[in-house]
Amino acid sequence: MAATDIARQAGEGCRTVPLAGHVGFDSLPDQLVNQSISQGFCFNILCVGETGLGKSTLMDTLFNTKFEGEPATHTQPGVQLQSNTYDLQESNVGLKLTIVSTVGFGDQINKEDSYKPIVEFIDAQFEAYLQEELKIRRLLHNYHDSRIHACLYFIAPTGHSLKSLDLVTMKKLDSKVNIIPIIAKSDAISKSELTKFKIKITSELVSNGVQIYQFPTDDELVAEINGTMNAHLPFAVIGSTEELKIGNKMVKARQYPWGTVQVENEAHCDFVKLREMLIRVNMEDLREQTHSRHYELYRRCKLEEMGFKDTDPDSKPFSLQETYEAKRNEFLGELQKKEEEMRQMFVQRVKEKEAELKEAEKELHEKFDRLKKLHQDEKKKLEDKKKSLDDEVSAFKQRKTAAELLQSQGSQAGGSQTLKRDKEKKN
Amino acid sequence: MDPLRQSPSPSSSRASSPRTLPCEMLGYVGIEAVLDQLKIKAMKMGFEFNIMVVGQSGLGKSTMVNTLFKSKMWKSTMPGLGVPTPQTLQLQSVTHVIEESGVKLKLTVTDTPGFGDQINNDKCWDPILGYINEQYEQYLQEEILITRQRHIPDTRVHCCVYFVPPTGHCLRPLDIEFLQRLCRTVNVVPVIARADSLTIEEREAFRHRIQENLKTHGIEVYPQKCFDEDINDKILNSKIRERIPFAVVGADREHIVNGRCVLGRKTKWGIIEVENMAHCEFPLLRDLLIRSHLQDLKDITHNVHYENYRIFRLNESHVLPRGPGWVNLAPAPASVPAPAGPQATPGPPKVGWWAKDNSDEEC
Numbered sequence: 001m002a003a004t005d006i007a008r009q010a011g012e013g014c015r016t017v018p019l020a021g022h023v024g025f026d027s028l029p030d031q032l033v034n035q036s037i038s039q040g041f042c043f044n045i046l047c048v049g050e051t052g053l054g055k056s057t058l059m060d061t062l063f064n065t066k067f068e069g070e071p072a073t074h075t076q077p078g079v080q081l082q083s084n085t086y087d088l089q090e091s092n093v094g095l096k097l098t099i100v101s102t103v104g105f106g107d108q109i110n111k112e113d114s115y116k117p118i119v120e121f122i123d124a125q126f127e128a129y130l131q132e133e134l135k136i137r138r139l140l141h142n143y144h145d146s147r148i149h150a151c152l153y154f155i156a157p158t159g160h161s162l163k164s165l166d167l168v169t170m171k172k173l174d175s176k177v178n179i180i181p182i183i184a185k186s187d188a189i190s191k192s193e194l195t196k197f198k199i200k201i202t203s204e205l206v207s208n209g210v211q212i213y214q215f216p217t218d219d220e221l222v223a224e225i226n227g228t229m230n231a232h233l234p235f236a237v238i239g240s241t242e243e244l245k246i247g248n249k250m251v252k253a254r255q256y257p258w259g260t261v262q263v264e265n266e267a268h269c270d271f272v273k274l275r276e277m278l279i280r281v282n283m284e285d286l287r288e289q290t291h292s293r294h295y296e297l298y299r300r301c302k303l304e305e306m307g308f309k310d311t312d313p314d315s316k317p318f319s320l321q322e323t324y325e326a327k328r329n330e331f332l333g334e335l336q337k338k339e340e341e342m343r344q345m346f347v348q349r350v351k352e353k354e355a356e357l358k359e360a361e362k363e364l365h366e367k368f369d370r371l372k373k374l375h376q377d378e379k380k381k382l383e384d385k386k387k388s389l390d391d392e393v394s395a396f397k398q399r400k401t402a403a404e405l406l407q408s409q410g411s412q413a414g415g416s417q418t419l420k421r422d423k424e425k426k427n
Numbered sequence: 428m429d430p431l432r433q434s435p436s437p438s439s440s441r442a443s444s445p446r447t448l449p450c451e452m453l454g455y456v457g458i459e460a461v462l463d464q465l466k467i468k469a470m471k472m473g474f475e476f477n478i479m480v481v482g483q484s485g486l487g488k489s490t491m492v493n494t495l496f497k498s499k500m501w502k503s504t505m506p507g508l509g510v511p512t513p514q515t516l517q518l519q520s521v522t523h524v525i526e527e528s529g530v531k532l533k534l535t536v537t538d539t540p541g542f543g544d545q546i547n548n549d550k551c552w553d554p555i556l557g558y559i560n561e562q563y564e565q566y567l568q569e570e571i572l573i574t575r576q577r578h579i580p581d582t583r584v585h586c587c588v589y590f591v592p593p594t595g596h597c598l599r600p601l602d603i604e605f606l607q608r609l610c611r612t613v614n615v616v617p618v619i620a621r622a623d624s625l626t627i628e629e630r631e632a633f634r635h636r637i638q639e640n641l642k643t644h645g646i647e648v649y650p651q652k653c654f655d656e657d658i659n660d661k662i663l664n665s666k667i668r669e670r671i672p673f674a675v676v677g678a679d680r681e682h683i684v685n686g687r688c689v690l691g692r693k694t695k696w697g698i699i700e701v702e703n704m705a706h707c708e709f710p711l712l713r714d715l716l717i718r719s720h721l722q723d724l725k726d727i728t729h730n731v732h733y734e735n736y737r738i739f740r741l742n743e744s745h746v747l748p749r750g751p752g753w754v755n756l757a758p759a760p761a762s763v764p765a766p767a768g769p770q771a772t773p774g775p776p777k778v779g780w781w782a783k784d785n786s787d788e789e790c
Contacts, residue, residue: 015523015524016523016525016526017498017499017500017523017524017525018498019496019497019498019525019526019527020497021497022497022527023495023496023497023525023527023713023717024527024713024714024717024718025474025476025525025527025530025532025717025718025721026527026528026529026530027718027719028469028474028530028532028721028722029465029466029469029470029530031719031720031721031722031723032465032466032469032722033462033465033466035722035723035726036462036465037462038656038657041458041461062456063450063452063456064452064453064454064455064456065450065451065452065453067450068448084448085448086448086449086450087448087449087450088450088452088456088458089449089452090452090455090456090457090458091459092459093458093459093461093462095458095461136737136738136741136742137738138734140730141726219471221467222467275456275457276457279456279457279458279460279461280457280460281460281464282464283458283460283461283464284461284464284465284468285468288468292577296574296575296577299573300573300574303573304573
């Protein structure tokens with residue numbers, strides 16, 4: 001900028017200036033909130049777990065509603081992800097909730113590739129967002145964010161330790177999504193077993209280097225509650241949509257012959273803690289971690305893989321441009337080569353076909369000639385025959401007329417001759 | 428129920444939202460707690476706001492900024508006889524952090540002394556446009572880094588307050604030229620400066636004439652009509668649009684009037700109270716800029732003006748990949764019709780027009 005001198009004062013460490021009165025920008029958070037409300041929120045949960053662990057029921061219980069769906073069978077040939085989006089409204093807040101569930105996880109005999117569809121799905125959501133971000137004309141603020149914000153990993157309540165499938169899957173997912181492990185159907189485990197189980201799970205996760213989502217403890221308002229909750233991970237939850245009358249209230253519970261398990265009773269299970277952490281306290285943080293950590297990591301890897309680097313700030317735009325230009329030229333060159341190849345092949349094919357056709361034509365001609373000759377021969381023969389027949393006919397006619405003449409002469413003379421003969425005979 | 432949905436292929440254009448089913452919740456879940464979470468996060472991070480004041484010297488720009496934010500942002504300069512007027516337009520920026528009720532605001536004010544002061548004011552808007560675009564450029568460069576920061580520092584100008592001298596007639600050619608160019612790049616709020624030199628009737632007539640001028644020349648000042656999203660916004664913004672440009676008076680001295688301490692200018696014939704709606708429209712300006720539309724100003728800057736700049740830059744220099752496997756969008760700007768909707772860019776012709784005008788701009 002040749003014509004301007006921009007003088008910036010107090011760059012780093014801007015001084016704080018005291019205000020002499022009420023300016024009014026303390027309404028800023030409210031302005032921000034209003035704008036967010038009009039935009040709406042979206043939240044995407046991925047439930048990973050074996051069939052029959054109560055994933056759908058837990059979602060129903062968490063959001064106090066009945067999402068559609070039928071229980072999955074155990075006979076799926078591979079792991080597939082089923083995604084449903086719902087519009088929830090509470091007072092003036094609209095939430096677009098997407099629940100993605102794994103169907104057929106852990107049902108196959110060979111589970112080596114079970115984690116792959118999940119990882120691919122998560123990557124596909126990142127990819128879609130990255131593409132939208134890199135578009136020239138983009139609509140980011142209107143974009144329906146489909147990246148997975150939280151992954152609830154359902155652990156089967158064996159009471160012993162994590163299965164190897166769980167470990168492998170969690171290890172693959174921990175750098176891509178916020179994992180919150182939960183112990184499903186935890187009414188199958190007694191209290192003492194539960195504590196041992198939790199300790200075993202946490203130690204296994206730590207020893208295998210799996211990074212699960214830690215609730216943030218840097219903000220004083222929520223640090224305390226998050227800190228205590230972190231110690232309770234993994235949460236032991238129970239899901240139930242049936243309501244039973246306990247005392248004089250209707251509560252969600254499961255009834256057994258030996259007692260009733262109440263879902264919202266903190267002494268019975270950790271469901272309330274999960275709901276607090278997931279929805280009421282940390283929803284925004286989950287979304288932010290997804291965007292600023294997992295998505296950025298994906299983006300960095302993807303762009304580096306494509307060959308873009310930022311070296312030093314000076315040459316950065318140029319290296320991007322050069323790399324891009326080089327790639328573009330490469331691609332164009334390839335395209336051209338392919339085109340050439342195809343053209344050559346086409347020309348060759350045409351030639352071949354032409355040659356074939358010529359051959360066929362020649363053959364046809366030959367055949368035609370032969371046939372013609374055949375006909376001519378036949379015709380000639382016929383003519384000869386005809387001629388000879390004619391000759392015979394004419395000869396015959398001649399003889400016939402000669403004979404007739406003779407006969408007529410003979411009959412005259414013969415008459416006299418016969419008379420004569422008769423006379424001679426008589427005599 | 429959606430069938431097993433496959434992940435969207437990269438080559439398909441992404442729908443803005445999938446088929447959603449509205450669901451009734453049978454009890455309290457606690458989703459609205461996310462609003463509090465948002466607030467906490469925002470308060471922790473703090474807010475940023477960048478404002479630029481443009482106008483000839485002596486119109487009271489620095490005083491106005493001090494009055495708006497009730498603090499000594501600038502020393503209101505009264506150039507002495509020995510100080511020469513600057514030969515070229517120089518932009519000066521000051522950044523302060525102000526806090527109120529726990530809300531931290533990092534405020535950057537950019538002043539433009541020397542604007543319109545020369546004898547030949549041709550192209551005096553170039554340095555200003557250059558500065559604004561430079562901020563966009565900085566943000567763009569940060570955004571396309573491979574390893575980028577968590578929170579990109581936002582130095583883009585969110586609002587430009589243009590001071591119209593109180594001639595009482597109509598907009599001068601310099602004003603019209605400047606406003607035309609700037610309203611496409613940044614949110615412009617024109618104000619009538621030093622409005623205490625006009626009577627109320629003169630003010631109204633002046634305002635009408637200015638509004639006519641703006642309409643004749645197709646200048647869309649903030650709040651722009653095309654970005655009104657719903658009926659409430661329309662009503663609110665229409666009320667504001669009727670009063671644009673605001674007739675303001677700035678003052679940073681306090682006087683006692685009827686036992687109250689007010690900011691005002693003391694003259695021999697009375698005290699002009701800055702915060703009194705009957706005297707001047709300063710409260711309207713303050714409410715617009717700070718109390719109600721600050722976030723909106725930032726949003727429009729980010730979603731519209733910055734995006735326009737980005738489209739123009741990327742089309743021009745192919746900085747981002749557009750090869751195979753990527754969605755190939757954005758044909759040449761001249762041939763694309765402007766998309767409709769509140770987030771509509773003001774239209775490729777305008778971007779192209781800007782490009783033509785700044786073809787000698789170094790990128």
